Amino acid sequence: MQCEKTIPPLSFGLSQNLLDHALCQYFYKVPCLKSSLLQFQIPRKSQRLLSSLYDYLLRRIRIRSRRRKMCGIFAYLNYNVNRERSYILQVLFNGLRRLEYRGYDSAGISIDHSSSDPKTSSLPPSLVFRQEGNIESLVKSVYQEVAETDLNLKQCFSHHAGIAHTRWATHGEPAPRNSHPQSSDPGNEFLVVHNGVITNYEALKGTLVRHGFTFQSETDTEVIPKLAKYVFDKAKEGEGDQTITFSQVVHEVMRHLEGAYALIFKSWHYPNELIACKRGSPLLLGVKELNENASNGSAFHDDNFLSKSGHPKELFLSSDANAVVEHTKKVLVIEDGEVVHLKDGHVSILKFDKEKHGGLSKVAAVQRALSILEMEVEQINKGNFEHYMQKEIHEQPESLTTTMRGRLLRGGSCKAKTVLLGGLKDHLKTIRRSRRIVFIGCGTSYNAALAARPILEELSGIPVTMEIASDLLDRQGPIYREDTAVFVSQSGETADTLSALEYASENGALCVGITNTVGSAIARNTHCGVHINAGAEIGVASTKAYTSQIVVMAMLALAIGGDTISNQARREAIIDGLFDLPNKVREVLKLDQVMKDLAKQLIAEQSLLVFGRGYNYASALEGALKVKEVALMHSEGILAGEMKHGPLALVDENLPTFVIATRDACFSKQQSVIQQLHARKGRLIVMCSKGDAASVCPAEWESCRVIEVPQLEDCLQPVVNIVPLQLLAYHLTVLRGFNVDQPRNLAKSVTTQ
Ligand code: UD1
Ligand code: BG6
Helix, strand or coil: CCCCCCCCCCCCCCCCCHHHHHHHHHHHHHHHHHHHHCCCCCCHHHHHHHHHHHHHHHHHHHHHHHCCCCEEEEEEEEECCCEEHHHHHHHHHHHHHHHHHHCCCEEEEEEECCCCCCCCCCCCCEEEEEEECCHHHHHHHHHHHHHHHCCCCCCEECCEEEEEEEECCCCCCCCHHHCCCEECCCCCCEEEEEEEEECCHHHHHHHHHHCCCCCCCCCCCCHHHHHHHHHHHHHHHHHCCCCCCHHHHHHHHHHHCCEEEEEEEEECCCCCCEEEEEECCCCEEEEEECCCCHHHCCHHHCCCHHHCCCCCEEEEEECCHHHCCCCCCEEEECCCCEEEEEECCEEEEEEEEECCCCCEEEEEECCCCCEECCCCHHHHCCCCCCCHHHHHHHCHHHHHHHHHCCCEECCCCCCCCEECCCCCCCCHHHHHHCCEEEEEECHHHHHHHHHHHHHHHHHHCCCEEEEEHHHHHHHCCCCCCCEEEEEEECCCCCHHHHHHHHHHHHCCCEEEEEECCCCCHHHHHCCEEEECCCCCCCCCCCCHHHHHHHHHHHHHHHHHCCCCHHHHHHHHHHHHHHHHHHHHHHHHHHHHHHHHHHHHHHCCCCEEEEEECHHHHHHHHHHHHHHHHHHCCEEEEEEHHHHHHCHHHHCCCCCEEEEEECCCCCHHHHHHHHHHHHHCCCEEEEEEECCCHHHHCCCCCCCCEEEEECCCCHHHHHHHHHHHHHHHHHHHHHHHCCCCCCCCCCCCCCCCC
16 A cells, blocks of 8 residues: 655654654554554554554644644724724724633734835835733723824725734743734734644744744744745745735645644735634634625625625624624634635635645635624623623523523423424434443533533433543543543533544544534534533633533433433423523522622632532532632532541631532431531531521521522522522622633633643
């Protein structure tokens, strides 16, 4: 068998270390190398050994290429429509504000200095502004610089291309020099904004340095604009008058990049043009036609719509839909390997053919149609609330209703109460036949799966195991063909969960996604799944996605579990409970002031323990996570059954101890836990079902605080029980003076491992 090398020779040198180099060089050859070797007459045992060694190497390389960093990229291009510089700046800043949850330690933009052709103008063509800190620091510094340099904010551009970036630092500390756009040279011939990680940047940097380039930043990104300039200059040298197109430059750059990325390129050699490309990291294009005839909708259904030039239009590129929806709902989700070229009001898409072994080879033009965003602008505004987290906590009755809409059936011609999950109906038989269901997720998504585990076990009778995505990968834990692996992720982008998905998929498991983001990597790469439809969640601490995830998993349990006579009453009670859930959540939200008062009492505390068990072990973990994440207070969720095996040592009259003791099969055990804590003079806060105050906390226990919540079917109780803890975390954060929506050091979706 002949092994063809499927990538051009790596003329840009070697990777970081010997093993990485070997892996990178042979990435594309591994499978064919493997089958060639196995043709030799070697003992079967050695063949198996070799085969698993190669599979392992391949997996490691793929996992390496998944590492991405969290950032937001945005671009705005106006074509044939006059826009003042101040307007362009506002669009770019607003775009960044919408993406700020993705990273907020530094930011930058690039706009044009002059509307005249840079080739004939003596003015410096592209202006770059970069600033450490959040978006507002950038905005302030830009206007300061504008004032100092007398830059005309009223200057009009009929065509203009601006790019923007908000960063979460991984390579190099937050500082202007490490912020994006990164530049090819002091004249900013090529500028790039990047979300992702370039894994071979050191090798590329070494080669570029040998070719005379000097580097200003510690980022992996800086190699990209410099490589673009190198490619451009070489082409110019070799071809004289023949010009190389912007997309040819970018194709050549992409061929040499390893890792994951979403990139937007701007260059003064190609004024008013932008190029976007991606491999791994998310990116979408928004299209706003400003021509009346075109906006009546007819153009939208035309697959060639994107190739129509001439009409005035505005084009947007963004890491996610949040930054686009206020301008247009017509979008195109850019796919891996695609290079999108915006030029003269024309959108052309070229796609790298993916070779058998993952390499990038020939390019071919592709036709794509736009789709409509199912999202409203109100979803991404704070409305009357002060913070996104507050808004998202309070909108849970509505988000839960949306999650269940069309999926719960009761009454009508068919009297039965039942569940219909459109995304799973063709796979239910396979899931029912699985030997095991494995829930995989990180952070809040993991906790949601933990909350749903008991009901899934009960109704399906299938063993359910729990995996934190990073731990599964660290252990390379066993996943079998007979497993159903369920990936739970609000963003659908989390790097650990994505890598675990790749791992489970390679091991032959049926992969099911539970995500909030349509078109996300997890939604696309799973065999099937359910969108939780909770609406955009912007606060970094997940709240409404958590409750919607639990509800989807409870519906999953109902869908998988057989409708037998013995469990009919239980199923119907759960379905009735689901119908009633938004009302119950509305009721528990009335505890807002009570939780604020409690927060006032806890404001100066160092630590908070939260005890739960059974259905509410997850509530304890999630409540503690919320307090830790946003209020920056140490907090631990503890399985109450483990209390005697260590945590009891911490209990005294000072440490606030929160116990979840709502009515379910574990209630009497929780009563006993409360007694034991009280006996050690524990400073108790007890959450119980309405009417149970006296049973959990006798009147003579003066220091004990009780929070009564509405009671409902045990498996749905975690949805109600988490709300007071979310409110507590929120108020504690505000009272302690911390940033609620952008907690220190955290980002909403963690796309780096
Ligand atoms: C779908 C439509 C919804 C429409 C409804 C009624 C979408 C996104 N949803 O909802 O607008 O009102 O039909 O017919 O078009 N999937 C995965 N992995 C995931 C999540 C989903 O593979 O992580 C797949 C599902 O298997 C399914 C598709 O994505 O094929 C849509 O899933 P979902 O939105 O949950 O399906 P419906 O509820 O049927
Ligand atoms: C991050 C977020 O840590 O990722 C958490 O800050 C979130 O809120 C976790 O729970 C997992 O994210 P996702 O998108 O996979 O649910």
